[in-house]
Amino acid sequence: MVFNPGILLIFGISIFGGFTSSQMFKKIHIPQVIGYIAAGVIFGQTVLGIITPQVIDNLQPFNNFALGIIGFLVGSELLFSDMKKYGKQFSTILIGEGVLAFILVGSAVGFILYKVTGVFSLAMAGGVVFGAIASATDPASTINVLWEYRAAGILTTTIIAIVALDDALAMFLYGLGTSISQILTGGEADIAVELLKVAFELGASIILGIATGGLIALIIRKTKSPESLFVIAFGILLICIGLCAWLELDIILAGMFAGISLVNILPERGKEVVKQIRNISTPIYILFFALVGARLSLGSMPAWLWLIVAVYVVLRSFGKWFGAWIGARISGADKKVCNFTGMSLFAQGGVAIGLSIMASSHLSNISIQPGLSLGDVIIFGVTATTLIVQIIGPMLVKVSVKVAGEAGRNVTEEDVLSRNKVEQIVDRDATVVSPVTPIKEVVELFGAGERSFIPVVDNDNVFKGIIRFTDLTAAFLAPETLDWLVAGDFLYKTKTLLTPGQTQKDAINIMTHLHREYIPVVDNEHNRHWVGLADRQSMITSARRELLPA
Amino acid sequence: MDLANIIDRERCCVLKETTKTEAIIELVNSLEGFNGPQLNGGPLDIEELRKELFYREQLMSTGLSLGLAVPHVRFRGVKSPLVIAGIQPDGITDYDTLDGSEVNIVIMIIVGENQHKQHIRLLSLIASRLKDNKLKQALLSAGSGEEIYSLLAGSEEAGL
Incomplete structure (x- = not known):
């Protein structure tokens, strides 16, 4: 043949x-x-x-x-x-x-x-x-x-x-x-x-x-x-x-x-x-x-x-x-x-x-x-x-x-973001609350910060979910309930999480897709031990800083 | 918010149990075989609901003041709010309320997982209704679930 x-x-x-x-x-x-x-x-x-x-x-x-x-x-x-x-x-x-x-x-x-x-x-x-x-x-x-x-x-x-x-x-x-x-x-x-x-x-x-x-x-x-x-x-x-x-x-x-x-x-x-x-x-x-x-x-x-x-x-x-x-x-x-x-x-x-x-x-x-x-x-x-x-x-x-x-x-911003990992910018000191934190305290934390949600982490450092500011608004109309409620009552079990080893490019893609500025970071999807918050702006700023001529 | 449609008539009762744990279990168990329009697809997972309610009690007791307790939970098994009520004229002494009083009226609130607004509005509505002493007294002397339902559901029309 x-x-x-x-x-x-x-x-x-x-x-x-x-x-x-x-x-x-x-x-x-x-x-x-x-x-x-x-x-x-x-x-x-x-x-x-x-x-x-x-x-x-x-x-x-x-x-x-x-x-x-x-x-x-x-x-x-x-x-x-x-x-x-x-x-x-x-x-x-x-x-x-x-x-x-x-x-x-x-x-x-x-x-x-x-x-x-x-x-x-x-x-x-x-x-x-x-x-x-x-x-x-x-x-x-x-x-x-x-x-x-x-x-x-x-x-x-x-x-x-x-x-x-x-x-x-x-x-x-x-x-x-x-x-x-x-x-x-x-x-x-x-x-x-x-x-x-x-x-x-x-x-x-x-x-x-x-x-x-x-x-x-x-x-x-x-x-x-x-x-x-x-x-x-x-x-x-x-x-x-x-x-x-x-x-x-x-x-x-x-x-x-x-x-x-x-x-x-x-x-x-x-x-x-x-x-x-x-x-x-x-x-x-x-x-x-x-x-x-x-x-x-x-x-x-x-x-x-x-x-x-x-x-x-x-x-x-x-x-x-x-x-x-x-x-x-x-x-x-x-x-x-x-x-x-x-x-x-x-x-x-x-x-x-x-x-x-x-x-x-x-x-x-x-x-x-x-x-x-x-x-x-x-x-x-x-x-x-x-x-x-x-x-x-x-x-x-x-x-x-x-x-x-x-x-x-x-080297473009995208190259830097593809190379950098989430762990490099994760905010490990981000404010978190426990499920038992009284909701009054949570409201005060929202007032003091600028973020639209606060992560909820339990005593074993396990990430439980987030409290979204928008979910709290109903409580403002019924202020008497603020005394009986805790963070756990407003828990939103988000599925969108990052891990420290992911690239910043992936993180930004996810954020862009979901219109988010921040995403919680956990050690891995299974254990969900709290690491910190990844912030879109920090990733972009650090990439741009790297690109500045020496 | 029309309580008459939210409260389940057949699951309002005079409680037999006199401790916090048993009283909550008695109310949850009454939902066995529940088939109302509030359900989100399949039957209620009673075991899961019980766990969620007790987890919530662990975070902070739902005993308020003046004899009222509102065990409440956001639960994925329902798609619209469901309320059931139990009266214990003899009082539940171990409920751990804000003012240290014993609990005579237990109103359980179950809402859908994302129904934050309904959750808070129901809590607020029920608490404000039960500030009324006349209604409270009427509930304590109610002899049947039907009567409890009528008092709670009808209080809106009666302006109570």
């Missing part, structure tokens, strides 16, 4: 395998994205061959979906307020790193191709396409590392801005490059028409993205339930991705602009949507990168191609680093932006591979040697370099943000 796994099995194997391998990589402090790709390499053509090129072709709609989601999440990181602040820096760095990588890689690869083929036009065409692809940076894996290490700061902002923008630059250079290649190699493309085509594709993608983000913002403005928020945003985003695939527009760019417009039109609710979409993004990321790995076929590359691979990796890296350094220096950026931005831009992924696939279909009729077209050289070269730079790229992003002191700074 031929092993022919269905799509769902492929999904399962890739996600589970990707996760497992990423966990192993994580143990040796290598970013998880490399683990995802490594799983793909193992399941793909290079090793096991379970995920065949045909399967990958069949999964194109999934790839489109993943690219759209990645684009959206990347775009949602860009606030105009930041762009305005750092705009000058961003554009000079962007042009510096993109153009220098383009020139260095393009000329060196062109030179090698010329030496191999002896045909100038073909060498020039290959060089231009390689150069254009070299200018792209993979936003997904780069930003994944920034998230993983919770980076925040001026360097992080710069990296996010550059990776979000340089796909557009890469696409533009690519459009220019393929047109020039086709002209040089005798194709029929008219450079003006090709340029117009690229401009149209970029423009239409951007407009569709902005419209998508605007539409999401418009609809969710009045939506209250978080579930509806997610479903609406997700649905509209899918429509955008589907339209892009249908109209052959750029999915990443459209997704990115959807994210940009949403968070800039409606910052608060927009961030809520982004958070929910990010929550579902992990398996999508794993699968996407596993498929990138599976697409690579490391064994079947001609030997001289490795030279192109080596030159590409070295010169692209140098071009990005030095170009970013020059750009940053010209714009007068912070020293750490000058030194570390370029080396955080080495990763290349979906866009580069996507462009190489497009180039291979454009240039497949240009033969270099028997059985090897210029298209093949490009697709082999880019996939191999992708694997290498995907290993060194994310690692260098990690090193950059760590050395620049920006790792671990993007």
Whole structure:
């Protein structure tokens, strides 16, 4: 029986395998994205061959979906307020790193191709396409590392801005490059028409993205339930991705602009949507990168191609680093932006591979040697370099943000609340009464305090329930009864209790759900020995205090 | 609040017992087989009710003053207030009342678990009614449960 796994099995194997391998990589402090790709390499053509090129072709709609989601999440990181602040820096760095990588890689690869083929036009065409692809940076894996290490700061902002923008630059250079290649190699493309085509594709993608983000913002403005928020945003985003695939527009760019417009039109609710979409993004990321790995076929590359691979990796890296350094220096950026931005831009992924696939279909009729077209050289070269730079790229992003002191700074209130336990803020001195406390005393305690209930604890320190102020009001209308009643007469046996080991995030979720400000804390549900009161405000205040810069 | 609907006519009685514990047990036992609309689903759990009443007595005696005791409890077995009454003309001496007097009139109040308002209003209503000496004397000379019920339930109409 031929092993022919269905799509769902492929999904399962890739996600589970990707996760497992990423966990192993994580143990040796290598970013998880490399683990995802490594799983793909193992399941793909290079090793096991379970995920065949045909399967990958069949999964194109999934790839489109993943690219759209990645684009959206990347775009949602860009606030105009930041762009305005750092705009000058961003554009000079962007042009510096993109153009220098383009020139260095393009000329060196062109030179090698010329030496191999002896045909100038073909060498020039290959060089231009390689150069254009070299200018792209993979936003997904780069930003994944920034998230993983919770980076925040001026360097992080710069990296996010550059990776979000340089796909557009890469696409533009690519459009220019393929047109020039086709002209040089005798194709029929008219450079003006090709340029117009690229401009149209970029423009239409951007407009569709902005419209998508605007539409999401418009609809969710009045939506209250978080579930509806997610479903609406997700649905509209899918429509955008589907339209892009249908109209052959750029999915990443459209997704990115959807994210940009949403968070800039409606910052608060927009961030809520982004958070929910990010929550579902992990398996999508794993699968996407596993498929990138599976697409690579490391064994079947001609030997001289490795030279192109080596030159590409070295010169692209140098071009990005030095170009970013020059750009940053010209714009007068912070020293750490000058030194570390370029080396955080080495990763290349979906866009580069996507462009190489497009180039291979454009240039497949240009033969270099028997059985090897210029298209093949490009697709082999880019996939191999992708694997290498995907290993060194994310690692260098990690090193950059760590050395620049920006790792671990993007800790949110939610992170702190998830880490902190109820026992850290429990008020062990909260006023309690015994079941035999005369109700007159209880009334006085309510008068002296601000809480809406008082816990009732017996002589054995067992929590019996609470007295709610609202239940006492009837007694005020019959003051003579106050002499005959005790706390036990008003006991409310609440089932809502916390234990010291619960996280503060859980506690706040319960409080939000029940509209409570305080919840009694007992040692455990069974013994119910009194510990104290957990107070919502104390948890939030202590989390915020932790987040204050030292 | 209409006491006539809340007091159970058939469970008002002249008590046989003369101690606090036995008198409360006698009243609780009279609810065996009770099937009124006040019940919350199934039959009353007499044992549980007895425990709850005695737990309440442990917290603080329900003996008030001038011969009146109001054992009371919020109980999950009922959904609306239920009141039963017992008279002991010979007096219960060990009830531990606020003024040290012996108890002749025991009015038991059982309300639903969350009926805080009804609970307090009933306590207040019954205590204020029984401040009336004429009613008290009439109750002490009542010879049957029916008569006790009529006096307690009718006192509202009679303006007592």
